[in-house]
Amino acid sequence: MTSNVLHTIRANMEEFSKGQKRIADFILANYDKAAFMTAGRLGKTAQVSESTVVRFAMQLGYDGYPAMQKAMQEIIRGKLTSIQRIQVSGDQLSGTDIMGEVMQRDMQSIHSAIDQVDREQFDRAVEMLLHAKHIYLLGVRSSAFLAGYLNFYFHLIFENVTLVQSSAAGEIYEQLVHIGPGDVLVGISFPRYSKMGVNAVQFARDRGAEVLAVTDSKMSPTYQIASTSLLVRSDMISFVDSMAAPLSLLNALIVAVGRHRRDELSRILGDMEQVWSKYSIFGKSEDE
Numbered sequence: 001m002t003s004n005v006l007h008t009i010r011a012n013m014e015e016f017s018k019g020q021k022r023i024a025d026f027i028l029a030n031y032d033k034a035a036f037m038t039a040g041r042l043g044k045t046a047q048v049s050e051s052t053v054v055r056f057a058m059q060l061g062y063d064g065y066p067a068m069q070k071a072m073q074e075i076i077r078g079k080l081t082s083i084q085r086i087q088v089s090g091d092q093l094s095g096t097d098i099m100g101e102v103m104q105r106d107m108q109s110i111h112s113a114i115d116q117v118d119r120e121q122f123d124r125a126v127e128m129l130l131h132a133k134h135i136y137l138l139g140v141r142s143s144a145f146l147a148g149y150l151n152f153y154f155h156l157i158f159e160n161v162t163l164v165q166s167s168a169a170g171e172i173y174e175q176l177v178h179i180g181p182g183d184v185l186v187g188i189s190f191p192r193y194s195k196m197g198v199n200a201v202q203f204a205r206d207r208g209a210e211v212l213a214v215t216d217s218k219m220s221p222t223y224q225i226a227s228t229s230l231l232v233r234s235d236m237i238s239f240v241d242s243m244a245a246p247l248s249l250l251n252a253l254i255v256a257v258g259r260h261r262r263d264e265l266s267r268i269l270g271d272m273e274q275v276w277s278k279y280s281i282f283g284k285s286e287d288e
Contacts, residue, residue, distance in 0.1 A: 005071040006031060008060050019048040020056045027072070035072035039065040074219055106244035109235045113245040117232055124228050125212050126256045129158075133182035136204065138164040138172070140197035142241045143188040146214070146250060150186065153254045156268055157261055164200070172200045181208035188214045189222040190234040190241060201225050214246065 009024045016024055023046045027034045034042055043053040057068035129135060135158060139147030144166055151163040164175045179185065185204040189197050198221045205211050205225050213226035216233050223229050232249045235242040258265050276282055 004075065005060065005068060006075065012060065015059075016056075019046075019052050020059070022046040022048060023053060023056050031072055032076050035069060035076055037069075074217055102242070105235055106242055109233060109242065109245040110248050113232045113249060117230060117249060121228055121230055122253070122256070125230055125253065126260065128184050128210055128212055128228060129186075129253075129257055130260055132160065132184035132210075134160045134162065134179070134184075136162050136164055136176065136179060136183065136185045136209070137188075138166070138185060138197060138200055139188035140166045140194040140200075141192075142243070143190055143194075143197070146188045146243060146246060147186070149247065150188075150250050150254070153258075156272070157254075157258055157265055166194075166196065166200075172196065173203060176200065176204055176207070179204050179207050179209045183209040184212055185209050186212045186214065187222050187226065188246070189220060190216050190243070190246065193221055198222060198225070214249070 006028060009027060013021065013024060023042065026042070026046045037045070039053040039057075040050045043050045046053075054065050057065045060068060062068040062071070135154060137147045137151050137154070139145070147163060151161060154161045162175065164172055166172055176185075183204075185201060187197065187201040187204075189201070201211055201213070201222055202225055205227075210228070211222075211226040213220070213222040213229040215222045215226075215229060215231065217223065217231060223231070230249060230253075232245050234246055235244070
């Protein structure tokens with residue numbers, strides 16, 4: 001099946017019933033809104049039953065409405081402005097228990113990631129990092145803190161790590177000036193995709209470096225450039241990008257790499273504990 005649900009709908013218009021055509025017409029004209037509607041809300045808007053919406057999704061070849069909804073979201077998540085995100089998020093949160101609803105969605109995102117992340121690509125990513133001559137970490141906008149988090153732990157594991165700061169486009173290329181064959185750039189990119197970040201990833205690839213993309217889908221521009229990709233969805237909750245699942249994946253990557261360098265990591269952490277104690281970095285316990 002094509003990844004673009006709109007193309008699929010247009011190709012099957014003649015086969016739809018009257019009710020299904022009303023659903024199709026609404027989606028084609030308002031897919032940016034339909035992508036975040038529940039099946040019940042979409043049915044009410046198109047003046048059909050919720051079960052008709054579910055059957056419509058299955059007739060298109062999807063397992064159910066949630067699968068079709070995700071396909072629609074893939075099309076527009078990288079294009080929505082912050083204002084549009086707020087406008088289309090009305091169906092996502094009821095407003096009665098924001099904390100519980102948001103945390104529940106984070107849990108669901110991580111649970112989905114467990115099933116969806118490609119284990120072979122994950123193992124390949126670990127090998128790439130272990131054998132890299134130099135590791136560069138890049139994340140722009142909301143992805144920047146993920147790169148910083150990865151940098152904190154990778155600096156304990158590797159001696160050859162550079163966090164590429166993204167305060168200005170020109171400075172990014174200056175920090176990547178020495179990148180080349182044998183190096184690995186970890187490019188972290190989630191909607192809305194930053195053109196500055198994508199161009200920097202392309203620059204690294206053009207210089208002969210391997211690119212490990214941590215991104216959300218095969219439609220991501222970073223995925224198209226990368227030699228290896230770890231796909232994990234960030235959840236869009238109103239104007240906020242929830243990075244619970246991507247952060248959990250990075251934790252797994254850190255632990256996996258750390259296990260391969262366990263002896264060296266133990267030595268480094270042992271040395272750091274002495275430094276932290278000597279300079280009272282964390283203060284003294286009550287027993288001391």
